[in-house]
Every structure is written in structure tokens, then in C-alpha cells.
Amino acid sequence: MVFRFVCYLVVVWLISASDESCPEVPAVENGIIVIEETEGQILGTCVCIKGYHLVGEKTFVCNASTEWNAPVPTCRPGHCPDPVLVNGEPSSLDPVSVSDKITFKCNEHYILKGSSWSQCLANHTWMPPLPVCKSRDCGPPGNPAHGYFEGKDFNSGSTITYHCEDRYHLVGTRDQQCIDGEWSSALPVCELIQEAPKPTPQTEFEKALFAFQENKELCKAIENFVQRLKENGLTMEELKYSLEIKKVELEAKMLS
Structure with a gap:
């Protein structure tokens, strides 16, 4: 009991009185605050006694306007921070000590994401990290382009x-x-969807000319040839033009 009373009152200033230009820091119950000057700044550091954990910033600085940049922290019962589980609950809400383990359970219609248990470590942290309770329902899905x-x-x-x-x-x-x-x-x-390239008239003419290779009888070959031209909507004039182009292409290859 004497130790707790002393720690409640202690604020240690490690700078000279002439340098004290910052507001006085109130004592922290169940903790010790050390004020010191480092690298041209006045720095405050709070440490909680055994069995308590820090709530707030461990360190705070007196800035150029002679004000502390953060509120003074507090020391709460329990070696690790209170386990908070939104839409769920831990197995215990009592203050915990080092090595204590707790388990977690989510409310109805929620599912646990993460570990179902955690242990309080010596460095005031929970390991594995505290889980979250996620709704079993889904949000609106995305739309693909097009x-x-x-x-x-x-x-x-x-x-x-x-x-x-x-x-x-x-x-x-x-x-x-x-x-x-x-x-x-x-x-x-x-x-x-990639559309297939449309066949050129020249290609269709070449297919029609196969009729002469497929039939030895000349009359039958001519009949099939004319029939294929009609099926592809081609004319003799177009055939003549296509053959002239083919002739020019062959001549060009022979000269090259």
C-alpha cells in the first residue's frame, strides 16, 4: 500500500528549475512520470507499476508554445489492455496478469475472424492479436466492366x-x-468476343477454283464452279479482277 501511494505522487523532473517553462504534469495514479530534457525538447515518459497497463501515449513532449502535445496517460488495472470485441465478448472482463489466457465468442449472425484465444504477454500486449467479429451477411458485390x-x-x-x-x-x-x-x-x-475476319473475295475465288481439281469431268467442274460463285455472291467480273491481281503478285515474286 505504501508503494502505491508513493507512485501516485511521484513526478520526477530531471531538468533545472530555470528550464521549467511547461505546465506542471499531474501525478498519475499507479504510475510514475519522468520529465527530462533531451535534444532540446522537454520529454515526459509514463510507466505503470506492475499489475497495471498504460492507456494513452507513453511519451509526450512540451512544444514551442509551452504546452504538452498529448494528454497525460492513465494506468488501469490489468497487465494488458482490456480485450474489446465488437459484436462479441471475451471469456473474462476482469483485470488480467501476465500469462493469463482468454477466449472469444461472437454474437449471433457474426463469425469470428482470427484466433479464438489470446494470451497476455510480459510486454503488455495480447498474442495472438485480438480477433474481430464479422457479419455473416455480404456487402453488395462489385460489377465487372461491361x-x-x-x-x-x-x-x-x-x-x-x-x-x-x-x-x-x-x-x-x-x-x-x-x-x-x-x-x-x-x-x-x-x-x-473477337470476331472472325471476313474472307476476302480472292479467297472465295480460290475455293471456287478447287472445283476443277475435285472433278475430272470438265462440264461437272464448271457447273460446281458456277454454283460456288453464286453461293458466295460473286460475279465473273470480280473473278477476272481477282485473277489479274494474282497475276501481278506472281510476276512481282518472280522479279524479286
């Missing part, structure tokens, strides 16, 4: 379906489900 989804329910277990605009096809998972606060698959993408 795509959209169908579905208005984003609750746990609900399903949405992705579609792409015209001239685009879907790459990825079309149907996705909300499972424990996350969508079951990554966002798909909509890729542009």
Missing part, C-alpha cells in the same frame, strides 16, 4: 448471377453465393 449481376439479397446463403453485355463473354464463375460474409468466388470479367 457486365452486371442479378440479385437483390446479399444475406448469408443468398446467390447472385453475373451477365455480360452484348459482344462480351463471361470469364469466371457466373453464380456466386454469400458464405460467412464473403462471396464464394472472385469477381468475373467480361471479355470482348
